[in-house]
Amino acid sequence: MRKTIIAGNWKMNHLGADAKETIQGLVAKVPQDVKPEVIIAPVFPYLSMAVEMTKGTPIHVAAQNMHWEEKGAFTGEVSPAMLVDIGVTHVILGHSERRTYFNETDETVNKKTKAALAHNLTPIVCCGETLEQREQGIMQSWIEGQIEKALEGLKAEDVKKVVIAYEPIWAIGTGKTASAAQAEEVCAIIRKKLAALYDAATAEDVSILYGGSVKGGNVAELTGSADIDGGLVGGASLKADDFLAIINNAVVK
Numbered sequence: 252m253r254k255t256i257i258a259g260n261w262k263m264n265h266l267g268a269d270a271k272e273t274i275q276g277l278v279a280k281v282p283q284d285v286k287p288e289v290i291i292a293p294v295f296p297y298l299s300m301a302v303e304m305t306k307g308t309p310i311h312v313a314a315q316n317m318h319w320e321e322k323g324a325f326t327g328e329v330s331p332a333m334l335v336d337i338g339v340t341h342v343i344l345g346h347s348e349r350r351t352y353f354n355e356t357d358e359t360v361n362k363k364t365k366a367a368l369a370h371n372l373t374p375i376v377c378c379g380e381t382l383e384q385r386e387q388g389i390m391q392s393w394i395e396g397q398i399e400k401a402l403e404g405l406k407a408e409d410v411k412k413v414v415i416a417y418e419p420i421w422a423i424g425t426g427k428t429a430s431a432a433q434a435e436e437v438c439a440i441i442r443k444k445l446a447a448l449y450d451a452a453t454a455e456d457v458s459i460l461y462g463g464s465v466k467g468g469n470v471a472e473l474t475g476s477a478d479i480d481g482g483l484v485g486g487a488s489l490k491a492d493d494f495l496a497i498i499n500n501a502v503v504k
């Protein structure tokens with residue numbers, strides 16, 4: 252179901268004490284009736300702590316990755332059932348950093364998306380182009396290809412449960428935010444692709460987030476755009492007050 256979401260991807264940051272401090276700050280200041288859905292994604296070792304600390308609050312906890320298999324000889328991996336077992340509700344899949352540094356492919360993103368849905372975990376599926384691809388004029392076909400492959404084999408009723416995050420790689424951690432117009436253009440391309448793959452009603456139901464140097468000062472313009480339903484936030488989600496500014500300034504449509 253389409254909703255406004257502000258998700259904080261902590262990436263490989265924060266030791267336990269820092270994670271605790273940020274969560275305490277959020278728990279103290281995020282009101283029960285907060286408008287956007289709020290999600291934090293700490294590293295695996297602190298997921299249980301995050302779940303415990305946010306119990307009874309509107310804050311949800313996401314993992315930053317997972318394997319698609321149930322269990323077995325996959326050293327170093329974590330399964331969907333294990334995440335569900337500790338109370339995790341969302342999982343970020345196919346982030347460009349995983350695609351670049353850890354051989355994540357469209358095929359593995361597709362397997363993970365299906366596995367997440369099978370376990371009632373909400374997948375936050377990432378896509379995005381490099382600056383080079385944008386300059387070569389192949390941004391649209393690249394994004395459409397990533398979306399099509401990530402969702403391959405999913406029924407419309409499943410796709411409605413998927414969250415998509417558009418993150419232009421050139422805007423991640425660089426301080427270069429895509430303009431609201433640039434971000435809206437691509438989020439609209441994604442929604443049109445969903446309508447072509449499924450139907451207009453299904454496309455309308457999918458939440459599409461923008462990620463890449465989102466901050467308290469630019470989130471209103473970004474989320475004020477018709478097809479941008481929130482943000483996947485990296486750096487500015489690490490400190491409670493920075494993240495709160497984003498939560499508070501997001502436009503909830």
Ligand SMILES: O=C[C@H](O)COP(=O)(O)O
Pocket residue numbers: 260346418422423424425426462463464465483484485486487
């Ligand atoms: O997952 C989050 C994104 O990669 C954005 O990171 P950033 O806000 O630090 O640019």
